[in-house]
Amino acid sequence: MKKLFAVTFFCLCLLRLIAQTNEGTAFWLGFMQHFDVNQNTKVLMITSKVNTTGVVRMPLTGWEQSFSVTANGVTNVVLPLNAETTTSELVGSNGVQVSAQAPVSVYMHQYHSMRSEASVVLPQASVGQEYYVLTFNGYGQGASIYPSEFVVVGMEDDTKVDITLSSDTKGGKVAGSTFSVVLNAGQTYQVQSADGATGDMTGTYIHGDKPCNVFAGARWTEVPVGCGTRDNLLEQMYPVETWGKQFVTVPHFNMPYDVFRILAAEDQTVVQVIGSTTQSYTLNKGQFVQYQGAESTYILASKPIAVMQYLIGSSCNGYTVGDPSMVMLNSVQQIRDTVTMFSSSFEAITENYINLITKTVDANFVLFDGQTLANLGVAVQTVGGNPDFSYARLKVSTGAHTMISSGCGLIATAYGYGSIESYAYSGGASFSKLNASPFPDGSCLNDTLWLDTGLRPPRYTFNWDLGDGTSSSAATLGHVYPNLGTYPLQLILHDNCFNTTDTLKKDLLISLRQAVMVSPDQSLCEGETLVLSATDLPGAKYVWQGPAGFYSEDQFPVLNTVTTAQNGTYNAVGIISGCATFPAYTEASVHPLPDPDLGPDTLFCSRTVNFPVVLDAGDFANYRWMNGQASVQTFTARQEGEYWVEVWTEFGCPGSDTIFLREQCPTQVYVPNVFSPNDDGWNDIFSVFGTDIISLHLQIFDRWGSQVFESKELEPQWDGYSQGKPVDPGVYVWVLDVSGYREDGSIYEEVLSGDVTVVR
Numbered sequence: 001m002k003k004l005f006a007v008t009f010f011c012l013c014l015l016r017l018i019a020q021t022n023e024g025t026a027f028w029l030g031f032m033q034h035f036d037v038n039q040n041t042k043v044l045m046i047t048s049k050v051n052t053t054g055v056v057r058m059p060l061t062g063w064e065q066s067f068s069v070t071a072n073g074v075t076n077v078v079l080p081l082n083a084e085t086t087t088s089e090l091v092g093s094n095g096v097q098v099s100a101q102a103p104v105s106v107y108m109h110q111y112h113s114m115r116s117e118a119s120v121v122l123p124q125a126s127v128g129q130e131y132y133v134l135t136f137n138g139y140g141q142g143a144s145i146y147p148s149e150f151v152v153v154g155m156e157d158d159t160k161v162d163i164t165l166s167s168d169t170k171g172g173k174v175a176g177s178t179f180s181v182v183l184n185a186g187q188t189y190q191v192q193s194a195d196g197a198t199g200d201m202t203g204t205y206i207h208g209d210k211p212c213n214v215f216a217g218a219r220w221t222e223v224p225v226g227c228g229t230r231d232n233l234l235e236q237m238y239p240v241e242t243w244g245k246q247f248v249t250v251p252h253f254n255m256p257y258d259v260f261r262i263l264a265a266e267d268q269t270v271v272q273v274i275g276s277t278t279q280s281y282t283l284n285k286g287q288f289v290q291y292q293g294a295e296s297t298y299i300l301a302s303k304p305i306a307v308m309q310y311l312i313g314s315s316c317n318g319y320t321v322g323d324p325s326m327v328m329l330n331s332v333q334q335i336r337d338t339v340t341m342f343s344s345s346f347e348a349i350t351e352n353y354i355n356l357i358t359k360t361v362d363a364n365f366v367l368f369d370g371q372t373l374a375n376l377g378v379a380v381q382t383v384g385g386n387p388d389f390s391y392a393r394l395k396v397s398t399g400a401h402t403m404i405s406s407g408c409g410l411i412a413t414a415y416g417y418g419s420i421e422s423y424a425y426s427g428g429a430s431f432s433k434l435n436a437s438p439f440p441d442g443s444c445l446n447d448t449l450w451l452d453t454g455l456r457p458p459r460y461t462f463n464w465d466l467g468d469g470t471s472s473s474a475a476t477l478g479h480v481y482p483n484l485g486t487y488p489l490q491l492i493l494h495d496n497c498f499n500t501t502d503t504l505k506k507d508l509l510i511s512l513r514q515a516v517m518v519s520p521d522q523s524l525c526e527g528e529t530l531v532l533s534a535t536d537l538p539g540a541k542y543v544w545q546g547p548a549g550f551y552s553e554d555q556f557p558v559l560n561t562v563t564t565a566q567n568g569t570y571n572a573v574g575i576i577s578g579c580a581t582f583p584a585y586t587e588a589s590v591h592p593l594p595d596p597d598l599g600p601d602t603l604f605c606s607r608t609v610n611f612p613v614v615l616d617a618g619d620f621a622n623y624r625w626m627n628g629q630a631s632v633q634t635f636t637a638r639q640e641g642e643y644w645v646e647v648w649t650e651f652g653c654p655g656s657d658t659i660f661l662r663e664q665c666p667t668q669v670y671v672p673n674v675f676s677p678n679d680d681g682w683n684d685i686f687s688v689f690g691t692d693i694i695s696l697h698l699q700i701f702d703r704w705g706s707q708v709f710e711s712k713e714l715e716p717q718w719d720g721y722s723q724g725k726p727v728d729p730g731v732y733v734w735v736l737d738v739s740g741y742r743e744d745g746s747i748y749e750e751v752l753s754g755d756v757t758v759v760r
Contacts (some may be wrong), residue, residue, distance in 0.1 A: 022427045023266045024123020025054075025107050027098040030153040030188040034232055035146065035220040038086070042079040042114035044121075045342045047105045047400050049074070054100030058083060060186040062094035069104060074342045074400045084110075085151050088192040089171035095186035105340055107425055110234055111347035114420050115220065117234040117325055118344060118425030122338070124155060127211050128239025128433070132286060133166070133204040134263050134308045135216040136233055136326065137225055140196030145170075146230075147192035150216035150237070152208075154183030157549065159210040160188075161189065166203035166286065168194040183212065188276065189623050192219075199703035203263065203286040208426060209553070214394075222313055224259050224292070229313035229420055231323040237510075240265045241433040242332020243304035245505045245719045246498075248353040248383050249297045250391045252311055254413060256294060259310040262301075263288040270302040274385030298385030304435050310424050311415065322417040325472030328428035332357060333498070339403065339428030342414070345398040349416040349423065352396050354403075359497065360390040362407025368394065369401055384615040403428065408459065408497035428473050434491065439491075440510035442578030445484055452476040453493070463492040467508060480584040481510040509577040519589040525653035530559040530588055534572045546588075562590050594620050594655035596647045604640070605665035612638045614660060620647040620655075635716035637661055667740025668690045669752070676759040677720025686718040686756055688736065694747065698738040700756070702713045708732065720758055 017759060034040040048069045057064035057078045059671030068077040083094050098106050106121040152161055164178040170192040181189050193199025205342040206214055217233035228731040252258055262271055264283035273279045275297040281289045309323040343352035358366055363380045366373055373380055373392055383389040403410055412428030417623040443449040456475055464472040468481055489508040496500045517535040524530055533556045534542050544552040547568035567590040573583040596617040614634045617623060624630050624646045637643055644658040675683050698716045708722035720726055735750040
């Protein structure tokens with residue numbers, strides 16, 4: 001059945017570039033393998049600007065816990081032990097989901113026995129489909145390997161994840177190879193390096209056909225290599241589209257130096273690290289550079305990069321506290337007006353700090369927990385490599401802290417030290433998709449094309465040239481192109497905080513809406529394969545939607561082993577240079593399989609029930625019995641044996657059932673209590689009487705315990721003699737070890753005993 005719908009077409013074509021933050025109402029995360037497997041504590045720290053409630057759950061295991069959080073407070077939720085991913089290259093079911101009624105920030109902390117690490121968790125709106133992994137070398141100690149590792153967390157069903165490895169894996173995959181895995185929402189997939197000492201998953205490329213989440217780190221390692229104290233590493237990976245080109249590094253408090261890694265996503269990325277001197281690097285995609293630094297620097301790149309900062313081990317830092325930890329830095333392009341972070345005391349943390357970065361002109365407009373930095377006596381220092389930026393390092397108490405800027409904004413990282421212990425995480429920033437393509441490929445003739453940067457005045461100003469003589473300075477606008485053709489679309493975007501101007505251009509194709517044809521309606525049975533198809537349209541991309549949340553961008557989607565939940569209407573739209581076709585519809589009728597029921601396998605005892613037995617398959621369209629008999633609902637069984645039937649519904653869907661009929665009566669045993677072996681022809685023999693006996697072992701004893709008779713025959717017979725002589729009259733004890741059948745046909749063994757009187 002074809003369905004026609006009235007459809008209004010429009011295009012929201014310019015992606016929202018700064019709507020993403022680390023605040024949200026929906027999150028997915030996964031914990032990697034810790035040094036202390038199945039012993040470590042896994043806790044979520046949840047903060048919010050408002051009072052709100054929510055739930056933390058592991059939907060594929062059934063575990064869940066509700067929570068409430070007060071404004072600017074923090075709530076801790078401890079996860080069960082099985083939230084830890086302990087395998088490599090196997091799909092798991094331990095993904096963790098956080099849902100809240102109002103926006104919250106979520107941080108994760110994993111610790112045990114002086115091994116601790118923490119990370120921000122990005123909400124669903126801020127994650128993406130493309131990642132490069134940034135982690136560190138693993139560590140080997142004798143036969144024990146503590147690998148570099150990462151875990152991918154599925155957020156939507158049927159997410160295909162392609163992984164290109166930078167290192168050999170524990171599961172035998174080799175560096176440089178690409179493989180794929182399909183994840184459903186809540187499933188996890190951890191990959192660990194093969195070698196502890198040199199294995200390093202940094203540079204591994206991950207791409208999902210739907211958004212997914214990635215966390216990376218190491219089970220237990222030393223930073224730098226050769227430093228004797230070690231710790232686990234854990235950090236949220238940022239999607240490539242949120243990477244920036246400008247960064248400020250701030251030294252960790254009381255550390256002689258920090259270790260840094262810079263990773264590129266594109267070939268020929270030129271990076272400058274500007275401090276008291278300038279270091280330049282040229283990197284290709286997936287390549288990274290590692291160096292040590294002891295001063296605040298300004299990093300400038302020609303293309304988007306990721307920057308990781310590492311705390312060093314306490315045996316190398318001269319400060320006696322602290323240990324390895326890593327924190328992903330945010331680009332200064334990701335500053336935001338309000339940040340709430342949580343400083344942790346978990347696992348013997350004794351000192352907590354926050355590094356804060358802001359524009360120099362805005363330093364006086366920053367409030368920390370309601371106080372200016374000057375009132376708090378905090379030193380604000382300019383960045384040597386770029387005096388436009390300043391930083392402050394604050395020693396803080398345990399708990400939540402809120403920073404507010406009335407200027408352009410700020411970013412922050414939190415970290416803490418303890419005895420051979422540390423943690424670090426970033427989260428005080430926006431996670432804008434700076435590198436997402438801002439323009440559509442095109443639109444349809446006479447449709448309204450909506451353009452919205454997601455950026456807003458007064459920070460940004462806009463100058464649109466729509467290519468047809470129309471211009472605008474609005475942040476959001478809709479425009480109709482009444483003529484076919486290609487229009488040179490241009491946006492001049494000025495960032496008033498950074499005094500930078502970007503000119504973005506795109507040739508916009510306005511075309512006629514076309515029609516797409518899809519495969520005809522189909523009738524299927526459960527378990528069969530549904531193949532959908534859309535007609536070829538040159539240059540088209542396709543979007544399919546259907547029942548049970550079905551979504552596909554394939555021209556020819558294939559649904560294997562369908563169920564009745566996939567019964568319904570499927571629609572396809574072809575998109576050609578931004579112009580969507582009219583939707584086309586096809587119906588898939590998925591019919592349930594028949595379920596004939598001949599009943600359970602059955603025992604029959606001829607003493608109570610006699611053959612024949614009538615077997616009834618139920619009411620169906622067609623039948624075929626094991627002997628070839630067809631078109632009849634019942635079959636008469638006349639002997640024991642196996643019987644089966646195949647049936648079909650009116651839609652041709654098959655089903656079958658089998659029953660085994662076995663004649664078996666329960667065992668019966670009777671033992672007399674007197675006999676008279678006097679050769680008079682009456683009651684001269686003592687015997688056990690029974691039916692359906694499997695085995696017997698009969699023993700008879702006199703009153704002194706001496707055995708006078710023994711037999712293992714199924715029908716034993718004692719004539720009252722022992723060793724060739726008649727026994728004396730009197731009472732004798734018998735013991736019978738019998739094996740037989742119960743009512744349900746199962747076999748039992750039982751020892752019976754009694755006495756028999758010999759009368760002469």
